[in-house]
Amino acid sequence: MTETSAGSLVPEVGRLVIRFAGDSGDGMQLTGDRFTSASALFGNDLATLPEYPAEIRAPAGSLAGVSAFQVHISDHDIFTPGDAPHVLVAMNPAALKAELGTLVDGGTVIVNADTFNERNLAKAGYDHDPLEGDDLDAYRLVGAPMTSLTKEACKDLGVKPRDAERSKNFFALGLLSWMYSRPVEPTLDWINAKFKGRDLIIAANKAAFSAGHAFGETAELSDHQLIVRPAELPAGTYTNINGNTALAWGLVAAGQLSGLPVFLGSYPITPASDILHELSRQKRFNVTTFQAEDEIAAVGSALGAAYGGLLGVTTTSGPGIALKGETLGLAVSLELPLVIVNIQRGGPSTGMPTKTEAADLLMSMYGRHGESPMPVIAARTPADCFDQAIEAARIAIEHRTPVMLLSDGYLANSSEPWLLPVVEHLEPIPIEFAGDFNQVDENGDQVFWPYLRDDNMARPWAIPGTPDLMHRIGGLEKQDGSGNVSYDGANHARMIALRAERIARIPVPDVEVSGDADAELLLVGWGSTWGAITAAVRRVRNSGRKVAHVHLTHLNPMPANLGEVLSGFPKILVPEMNLGQLVRMLRDEFLVDARPVSKVSGQPFTAAELQQAILGEIGDDA
Amino acid sequence: MTDMLLPDGGIEDVPTTTRADWQSNQEVRWCPGCGDYSILTALQLLMPDLGVRREKTVFVSGIGCAARFPYYMNTYGMHSIHGRAPAIATGLALARPDLDVWVVGGDGDILSIGGNHLIHALRRNIDINILLFNNQIYGLTKGQFSPTSERGKVTKSSPIGSCATPFNPVSLAIGAEASFVARTHDMDRHHMQEMFKRAYEHPGTSIVEVYQNCNVFNDGAFETITKKDVRDDMLIPLCHGEPIRFGSEGQFGVARYDGGVEIVEVAEVGVDALLVHDEARVDPSTAFALSRLAENPDRPTPVGVFRAVDRGEYGEALRGQVDQMATDRGEGDLRALLHSLPTWTV
Ligand SMILES: Cc1ncc(C[n+]2csc(CCOP(=O)(O)OP(=O)(O)O)c2C)c(N)n1
Ligand code: SF4
Ligand SMILES: [Mg+2]
Numbered sequence: 001m002t003e004t005s006a007g008s009l010v011p012e013v014g015r016l017v018i019r020f021a022g023d024s025g026d027g028m029q030l031t032g033d034r035f036t037s038a039s040a041l042f043g044n045d046l047a048t049l050p051e052y053p054a055e056i057r058a059p060a061g062s063l064a065g066v067s068a069f070q071v072h073i074s075d076h077d078i079f080t081p082g083d084a085p086h087v088l089v090a091m092n093p094a095a096l097k098a099e100l101g102t103l104v105d106g107g108t109v110i111v112n113a114d115t116f117n118e119r120n121l122a123k124a125g126y127d128h129d130p131l132e133g134d135d136l137d138a139y140r141l142v143g144a145p146m147t148s149l150t151k152e153a154c155k156d157l158g159v160k161p162r163d164a165e166r167s168k169n170f171f172a173l174g175l176l177s178w179m180y181s182r183p184v185e186p187t188l189d190w191i192n193a194k195f196k197g198r199d200l201i202i203a204a205n206k207a208a209f210s211a212g213h214a215f216g217e218t219a220e221l222s223d224h225q226l227i228v229r230p231a232e233l234p235a236g237t238y239t240n241i242n243g244n245t246a247l248a249w250g251l252v253a254a255g256q257l258s259g260l261p262v263f264l265g266s267y268p269i270t271p272a273s274d275i276l277h278e279l280s281r282q283k284r285f286n287v288t289t290f291q292a293e294d295e296i297a298a299v300g301s302a303l304g305a306a307y308g309g310l311l312g313v314t315t316t317s318g319p320g321i322a323l324k325g326e327t328l329g330l331a332v333s334l335e336l337p338l339v340i341v342n343i344q345r346g347g348p349s350t351g352m353p354t355k356t357e358a359a360d361l362l363m364s365m366y367g368r369h370g371e372s373p374m375p376v377i378a379a380r381t382p383a384d385c386f387d388q389a390i391e392a393a394r395i396a397i398e399h400r401t402p403v404m405l406l407s408d409g410y411l412a413n414s415s416e417p418w419l420l421p422v423v424e425h426l427e428p429i430p431i432e433f434a435g436d437f438n439q440v441d442e443n444g445d446q447v448f449w450p451y452l453r454d455d456n457m458a459r460p461w462a463i464p465g466t467p468d469l470m471h472r473i474g475g476l477e478k479q480d481g482s483g484n485v486s487y488d489g490a491n492h493a494r495m496i497a498l499r500a501e502r503i504a505r506i507p508v509p510d511v512e513v514s515g516d517a518d519a520e521l522l523l524v525g526w527g528s529t530w531g532a533i534t535a536a537v538r539r540v541r542n543s544g545r546k547v548a549h550v551h552l553t554h555l556n557p558m559p560a561n562l563g564e565v566l567s568g569f570p571k572i573l574v575p576e577m578n579l580g581q582l583v584r585m586l587r588d589e590f591l592v593d594a595r596p597v598s599k600v601s602g603q604p605f606t607a608a609e610l611q612q613a614i615l616g617e618i619g620d621d622a
Numbered sequence: 623m624t625d626m627l628l629p630d631g632g633i634e635d636v637p638t639t640t641r642a643d644w645q646s647n648q649e650v651r652w653c654p655g656c657g658d659y660s661i662l663t664a665l666q667l668l669m670p671d672l673g674v675r676r677e678k679t680v681f682v683s684g685i686g687c688a689a690r691f692p693y694y695m696n697t698y699g700m701h702s703i704h705g706r707a708p709a710i711a712t713g714l715a716l717a718r719p720d721l722d723v724w725v726v727g728g729d730g731d732i733l734s735i736g737g738n739h740l741i742h743a744l745r746r747n748i749d750i751n752i753l754l755f756n757n758q759i760y761g762l763t764k765g766q767f768s769p770t771s772e773r774g775k776v777t778k779s780s781p782i783g784s785c786a787t788p789f790n791p792v793s794l795a796i797g798a799e800a801s802f803v804a805r806t807h808d809m810d811r812h813h814m815q816e817m818f819k820r821a822y823e824h825p826g827t828s829i830v831e832v833y834q835n836c837n838v839f840n841d842g843a844f845e846t847i848t849k850k851d852v853r854d855d856m857l858i859p860l861c862h863g864e865p866i867r868f869g870s871e872g873q874f875g876v877a878r879y880d881g882g883v884e885i886v887e888v889a890e891v892g893v894d895a896l897l898v899h900d901e902a903r904v905d906p907s908t909a910f911a912l913s914r915l916a917e918n919p920d921r922p923t924p925v926g927v928f929r930a931v932d933r934g935e936y937g938e939a940l941r942g943q944v945d946q947m948a949t950d951r952g953e954g955d956l957r958a959l960l961h962s963l964p965t966w967t968v
Binding site for chain 1: 646648675676677678679680682685692693695696697698699700701702703706709710711712713714715716717718720721738739742940941943944947948950951952953954956957959960961963964965966967968
């Protein structure tokens with residue numbers, strides 16, 4: 001039990017998963033986000049999963065229009081947004097119908113009772129009122145007339161009733177804040193800052209929030225109150241960050257660490273657009289954002305900027321990568337630094353644009369014409385997007401190559417507390433532009449050879465404007481060294497071999513095995529599956545069973561010790577949000593009997609699913 | 623913004639150069655007799671007069687016969703991929719305003735596969751100079767019809783004639799908000815040089831259509847208008863501030879008619895009725911009407927600068943925003959950025 005500020009004793013729980021669901025227009029993403037923010041400031045560990053429909057406004061009240069936000073808060077370190085929610089907030093019948101199935105038995109259902117009228121029930125496909133029947137018998141129901149109480153609370157503020165109604169999500173937030181003892185100041189501060197200058201809206205939102213808070217007390221919901229204590233996290237300063245913001249900041253940091261201006265060429269696409277938005281706000285870091293006419297121009301402009309000596313970046317999702325393919329081949333041939341970011345989503349084609357998937361690995365590896373090797377790295381958590389953006393830029397610049405950085409819709413939008421790095425501890429990225437002749441020709445004259453390689457097998461980055469080093473580069477095959485156009489077959493074979501070797505030789509850190517080195521089963525993951533795998537492995541090990549996990553950041557080239565690690569485990573499982581792509585690469589490269597665990601339903605793995613997969617492999621009993 | 627990158631000697635003390643300084647050591651590999659040679663020569667001869675540095679000059683091209691151009695210039699150059707040169711040049715020019723960026727390409731490269739990039743470059747008005755070598759054919763792929771080939775054109779891919787209506791590149795450019803549009807042809811070095819120089823001097827995107835003879839796959843496409851003995855009667859020179867007049871005796875002119883323009887006999891209408899060319903006219907409708915005088919280059923066709931208006935260069939505006947954000951909110955501080963969302967300390 002913990003005493004709240006109001007003096008009542010409230011039972012503690014170690015963790016709590018809450019799912020906010022409502023119509024697209026109900027503001028559930030914002031409500032979830034605010035609850036998360038307050039929890040972060042309170043000191044919980046947390047993970048979030050926003051899920052919204054592809055349509056901006058699907059028909060109001062329909063099942064298709066339900067938008068949800070799940071947050072997992074805890075008093076210990078956690079890795080996923082939680083398997084099944086303990087609490088469901090349903091702002092209308094459609095949200096209840098769509099989301100009830102995910103709730104744990106005995107879980108709490110909080111509904112906006114005002115919306116359960118005949119019309120809305122029909123739209124959701126109910127032929128009866130679930131609040132009246134036995135539908136919710138297995139759950140603890142809290143019915144709050146949120147709309148009418150919000151209107152009532154705003155009545156004397158001079159706010160139009162229709163505008164007042166819009167604040168009902170703050171009622172829900174107030175109620176939840178009371179039930180789960182969240183601090184209220186962060187929310188009130190945020191309302192003040194967000195709606196600065198619009199006093200009526202501020203007043204209405206605050207009134208709704210307070211009304212929700214008060215409702216908890218007056219409706220005597222105290223037996224619903226719970227508290228999740230702050231988690232013991234490593235000391236330091238934290239912020240709550242999502243993957244796209246972290247990635248954008250990582251690109252800003254890469255510019256600062258290298259001293260290069262950043263040039264982003266991009267074309268809007270879900271779920272990558274937020275990186276374009278964020279970087280467009282950060283121009284004062286010497287960041288230029290160019291919204292191109294299409295993805296081909298986006299990558300073309302970034303490559304042009306890279307040729308000019310800037311840190312060229314392009315951000316997109318799978319369909320955009322497909323369009324960029326030919327230019328990526330050119331970048332491979334030109335051997336210029338370029339960072340390509342793919343925030344993967346459900347495909348093929350437009351697929352499930354707002355849902356997550358990680359099925360572009362093979363495209364990243366092999367999806368170009370010709371022998372076209374490219375380093376590929378993948379971020380594992382929202383905060384890791386920051387580190388991997390820097391890593392991508394570092395590899396690109398040091399090795400003069402395009403680098404593919406993979407994230408996905410889940411990482412892009414979900415958030416977690418991030419122990420902020422100390423800026424002074426970030427390692428600078430050294431830059432070297434060519435300035436001098438590097439060869440003597442047959443006449444004894446000093447000349448410049450654009451394809452003469454350094455110790456990294458990288459060619460000189462000789463940017464236009466450099467006196468004397470005028471030279472021409474292009475997509476035609478080049479003579480090794482001089483860079484002159486060459487149609488010689490033997491030279492072409494040598495250049496292909498050199499391009500393959502220079503990428504294969506990029507040094508990458510070894511993988512570290514977590515869990516039991518002597519386990520029978522090894523899980524190999526990449527990208528955003530890290531959280532679910534880590535949580536599942538922990539559960540299995542807590543039950544006294546052995547299992548191990550390695551997670552790949554570098555997919556091309558792969559860590560040098562990976563083959564040896566794999567060979568130490570009789571069984572290998574590879575969970576992926578695709579039908580088995582890394583698993584093919586592992587089987588191909590290491591001749592191991594790795595087996596896939598697939599999920600392609602638009603949602604990330606839950607820990608429970610992977611726990612089951614592990615037990616399926618090692619047997620259920622000890 | 624990129625000052626750190628610029629080993630800039632400035633525009634003063636530009637070393638005097640000759641044509642030879644602008645020639646690369648690569649063997650020129652166009653078919654003998656190709657019009658591309660005379661365009662290359664015209665430009666190499668012009669460069670010393672522009673007062674620019676070789677290392678500050680970049681030619682970017684796509685793919686095609688025309689697109690081989692950068693290899694032959696002793697400057698920086700990129701022979702990129704089919705159609706994408708305007709996009710790549712856009713990035714380069716935005717990144718490096720200190721450079722003179724030229725784009726060279728054929729009618730297939732720039733108007734077909736690269737059409738989207740062309741219209742958006744023109745619309746934005748980034749400071750690049752686009753030279754469109756229009757031979758009304760796909761040369762490098764050995765003779766298919768192109769987006770400028772006339773209707774009915776018989777080629778390997780249109781054995782009984784193409785069914786498609788061609789683009790008029792000048793009309794297209796004007797429609798795409800181009801701030802500088804000119805046309806010239808490969809038989810007149812002096813005129814080419816004048817147009818290239820004007821294009822170079824124009825702040826913003828300039829496009830010059832060059833009628834270019836492909837003597838292998840489309841020989842004589844422009845003969846009807848460019849041959850020495852017919853030129854006077856078939857080319858209509860556009861000179862800013864002067865009445866539009868042509869013909870060996872100056873007997874023809876262009877006058878306004880029915881909302882557009884038409885060719886008239888000076889003797890019939892009188893000199894005062896002739897349209898005085900105003901390339902700086904902001905409203906593009908007269909320039910557009912002039913571009914429609916000849917649908918195809920088989921009747922009297924205007925050459926010269928159709929349009930040259932100054933409407934603000936895109937790169938300057940975009941870089942201005944970078945500077946403005948730095949001025950308004952202070953230079954970026956990474957630590958402050960990382961701490962810009964609510965934080966808490968454990
Ligand atoms: C993506 C792609 N598609 C097609 C080609 C083949 N291709 C090369 S040049 C060309 C057309 C060239 O015509 P044009 O641009 O008019 O140049 P010209 O050779 O006439 O100077 C084509 C279709 C290519 N290189 N790349
Ligand atoms: S094919 Fe035509 S355009 Fe190409 S080089 Fe030969 S003559 Fe010139
Ligand atoms: Mg052509």
